[in-house]
Amino acid sequence: RERRAALPTETVQALLELHAQCEREALRAFMARAFKDDDRRFQGELMVRPLTPEQKQELCRRNEVASSDRCMAALLELSDELDDRIGAGVYSVPGGYQRFQDDQWHVVERYWQVPGKGAKAEEVLQEFLQSKEAVAQSILQTDEALTEKEKEMAAERGRAEAAEREQQVLQQKEAELQQKLEDQDRSYQENLRQLETKLEDERKKLLEEQGKMMDQKLKVPGGPRVLGAAGTG
Template sequence: MKHNSGKICSDFQGDNQNDSWIFALAILLSSTFVYNSMGTINQQAMDQLHYVTELTGRIRAKSSPDVDGVEDSADFVSFFPDFVWTLRDFSLDLKADGESITADEYLENSLKLRKGTSPKDKTFNLPRLCIRKFFPKKKCFIFDRPTHRKKLGQLEELCDDELDSEFVQQAAVFCSYIFSNSKTKTLSGGIKVDGPRLGTLVQTYVNAINSGDLPCMENAVLALAEIENSAAVQKAIAHYDQQMGQKLQLPTETLQELLDLHRATEKETIEVFMRSSFKDIDQLFQKQLAAQLDKRREDFCNQNSKASSDRCSALLKDIFSPLEEDVKQGIYSKSGGYHLFIEKMQELKKKYLQEPRKGIQADGILQEYLKSKESVTDAILQTDQTLSEKEKLIEVERMKAESAQAAAKMLEEMQIKNQQMMEQKEKSHQEHVKQLTEKMERDRAQLLEEQERTLALKLQEQSRLLQEGFQEEQRRLQNEIQNLQKIMNKPSHPCVLS
């Protein structure tokens, strides 16, 4: 984002408030701040850049400053942009003390502070000190006049070969630097700003200004986090739904098959959320994600159970319908009919059990069906005259034992399923904790890196200030030594006695 002092002043003539807010917004939203001015860096140019001295009164880094109400400049450095000063129609030779210097060295020299505490010294130093404190990374480019004065009004129509060759080369160097070195806008905590996030930040800052408040980086990040984290939950759930929709075929042969697929997809889903989320205070949004994943797991388990029930019921109807029809016709209501009926039942049960993909309700639905036919089986048994009463009692006991055995088996299977569900919930919790811990470690490392970078920039600036002070003191001592040498080398005059 570029700040052009001439353009802003022409757009908002006499409205310094607008100028100051536009300057503050440009600082907040840009990753490389280009300040464009005419001529050399002198006091007039610094006076025109007075907005930089108002930044701490226009921007807050934290919602709650320190006890004394003052925020450390390091808080601003962490999200302030790189500073690039471009000087148009530059006419000076880049020299200092008779030696050639670079444009960057010219900028550094122009930002040197004066010794002294007078109001004039403070006025001179304040904008320079602010630039040095808030923008540790600075760059300067100079541009010759692009063409003859008479053609300046036609610049947009001129080709490169009609412009001054020095200017064309300088412009190419400038563009190359901007394209190569400008980074993605990054907020405190290493949060990269893309297009949608930029729009949210603009709206948040402007709303704060319109409400009479100050734009606050911390509040903006929290507002952005709420929007982004909500979207991250939806994105993660969409991934889960898509993957399960593609991979899950109901009914599954076992509950564990479904739970294993859910667990693998859940792991991917949490990863999707972690990549998109940030500043999730108290893991509010991660808990929302976990709750939605738990509900989807339960829903799929219910769908799986119903799909299995529907599949088994349809199979039983198809397989046992001929037998039921024979029973209605009384084919088995005769001497020796019971054994024929039992043999046919065993044959059809075997056929049913051999059918694939019946799912988790295969045994349960079969036992329900057999239980519903107990009265029919008992009627056929009692009408079979070839069986003695004792044989009939033995057969009744055998059927009761089979029914009890089947019920015990179903109870055991139910306990196993409950155990599997409990284990799955624990694994889900562990996966959330694991990925949250890893993300916190990454965020902590990134924050530490950011703090170290900010500290290094701050120490670099302090070192430069100390170096300037040392050089100034060195020059003062050299001047005193030179003055002493002049006094010592001055010829003495003879005294006249009277």
């Protein structure tokens, strides 16, 4: 499974679909090799419990870590010039707040153009923007080109945008949790379906073998005879 997955995948759904494909293949291989399991102990365990749930959880965790690492690395590189300007006091001038906003938005635009960010892209971006919020507010309050009313309106707008971003991240997390729950149910249903197919195939095979054994007994001399066929005394 890990050999196939190039982490991070773009979405959690993409990772779950990859896992489902690998799971189906592993389940088919298990069923094909599960002979001499007369008490159905292994097949029953496979039906009740999803296939390797610990491995799936670990794969999801590693996918999230890989996504976070890639996103943070991208933002650190893209915001390097922005941080230099902040440190140099470039924005501590009249009109500096708008210039800071423009430069920060440019960083965000370039960030969304980076490929392969994975499922944590929105969350990591929110954390990055939150880390710059104190600086943004400081620049805003020292911008002499703005009136107090304009500063308050800009601050309120910033709070509203932050709340909206947080809501988007929460919705994404809820959607991902729902996807994981649906995938768990899909896994159980797939295990059940393949087990039922296996049991039906074995039932047919057993009936065929019993039929062959009966045919052979009828052909063997001295085998079962029809009543009344024996000679009279």
